[in-house]
Amino acid sequence: LKFSEIYGCKSTIISLEFFPPKSPEQLQTTYSLIQELSLFNPDYMTVTYGAGGGTRILTRELVGFIHNNLHVQAVSHLTCIGHSKDEIDQILDKLKQDGISNIMALRGDAPRGGTFTKHPDGFSCARDLVKHIAKRGDFSIAVAGYPEGHQEAKSIEDDILYLKEKVDAGAEVVVTQLFFKASMYFDFIERTNAAGINVAIVPGIMPIGNISQLNRFTTMCGASIPKALAQSLKKFENDAVALTKFGIDYAIELCRELLSGGAPGIHLYTLNKSTQIKPILRELIGKTRLKKEAS
Numbered sequence: 074l075k076f077s078e079i080y081g082c083k084s085t086i087i088s089l090e091f092f093p094p095k096s097p098e099q100l101q102t103t104y105s106l107i108q109e110l111s112l113f114n115p116d117y118m119t120v121t122y123g124a125g126g127g128t129r130i131l132t133r134e135l136v137g138f139i140h141n142n143l144h145v146q147a148v149s150h151l152t153c154i155g156h157s158k159d160e161i162d163q164i165l166d167k168l169k170q171d172g173i174s175n176i177m178a179l180r181g182d183a184p185r186g187g188t189f190t191k192h193p194d195g196f197s198c199a200r201d202l203v204k205h206i207a208k209r210g211d212f213s214i215a216v217a218g219y220p221e222g223h224q225e226a227k228s229i230e231d232d233i234l235y236l237k238e239k240v241d242a243g244a245e246v247v248v249t250q251l252f253f254k255a256s257m258y259f260d261f262i263e264r265t266n267a268a269g270i271n272v273a274i275v276p277g278i279m280p281i282g283n284i285s286q287l288n289r290f291t292t293m294c295g296a297s298i299p300k301a302l303a304q305s306l307k308k309f310e311n312d313a314v315a316l317t318k319f320g321i322d323y324a325i326e327l328c329r330e331l332l333s334g335g336a337p338g339i340h341l342y343t344l345n346k347s348t349q350i351k352p353i354l355r356e357l358i359g360k361t362r363l364k365k366e367a368s
């Protein structure tokens with residue numbers, strides 16, 4: 074199914090994002106995790122694409138596993154970093170051979186916080202990657218969107234005009250960067266509607282499970298932690314169990330607010346863990362959709 078068909082045919086589309094493990098030895102653990110979460114019947118599962126090195130090969134492995142072994146719709150992320158156009162075409166050819174037809178097209182970030190540099194024969198931004206993939210005609214494409222604006226954008230207005238260019242280039246869905254307040258999503262929807270963007274915009278939600286990790290991620294991607302949330306989190310600095318529970322409840326409440334306000338679905342950043350994702354999925358997915366083993 075193309076993204077436009079997935080989001081066109083029913084409401085509350087649930088997607089799960091995984092990342093490839095650092096080494097092939099850890100693949101089995103990742104397979105088990107993905108299999109465990111597939112029992113919740115998500116609509117699709119995505120696998121991120123690393124900035125370089127060995128994990129890029131594992132993205133293809135995992136996406137193939139999701140598609141062929143679990144028979145769940147699989148989406149491969151793909152970034153411009155370090156690739157020429159020819160290499161991108163070779164990757165797309167291999168994905169096509171594997172039966173994968175959905176791509177999350179991204180620019181990517183330089184490894185270890187460096188600045189992005191274009192490959193001499195490659196693409197300088199996600200829009201150009203989208204254009205290239207769309208020209209082939211054999212993939213359906215998702216892109217990233219930033220409710221608080223991307224860190225390098227001159228302004229949120231500029232970022233949204235550019236997002237429109239990504240959609241006009243062929244993206245069928247936008248998945249957002251993580252955020253922690255429903256109003257941020259609804260403000261973003263108002264702005265994207267006003268800019269004439271009319272594809273599904275799916276909120277990306279990351280459950281909070283660890284405060285230092287939360288601080289690291291938000292610093293890295295420029296997402297803000299609302300004051301009230303930061304205040305609540307103080308109570309859990311020395312109580313990991315209570316924080317896990319708080320993170321689940323916070324994510325469920327946020328998802329409920331988003332869905333009841335019209336969000337077409339939820340994209341969960343699983344961080345390759347199931348402890349918090351499972352109870353969230355139980356709340357989000359009607360019990361009928363659960364396979365027996367997951368209930």
Ligand SMILES: Cc1cc2nc3c(=O)[nH]c(=O)nc-3n(C[C@H](O)[C@H](O)[C@H](O)COP(=O)(O)OP(=O)(O)OC[C@H]3O[C@@H](n4cnc5c(N)ncnc54)[C@H](O)[C@@H]3O)c2cc1C
Pocket residue numbers: 120121122123124150151152177178179180181182197198199200216217218223224225226227231232235239248249250251277
């Ligand atoms: C859902 C999601 C999934 C992700 N998956 C991955 C992954 O698998 N691997 C990975 O490495 N990273 C991933 N990222 C992170 C992403 O690569 C970074 O956020 C990166 O900094 C930007 O990628 P992009 O595709 O949004 O870039 P782009 O859309 O190219 O935008 C990058 C910046 O350039 C600006 N810009 C570019 N061209 C123009 C123009 N012509 N006019 C105006 N402004 C312009 C944009 O406003 C923005 O500030 C993901 C992010 C999200 C939200």
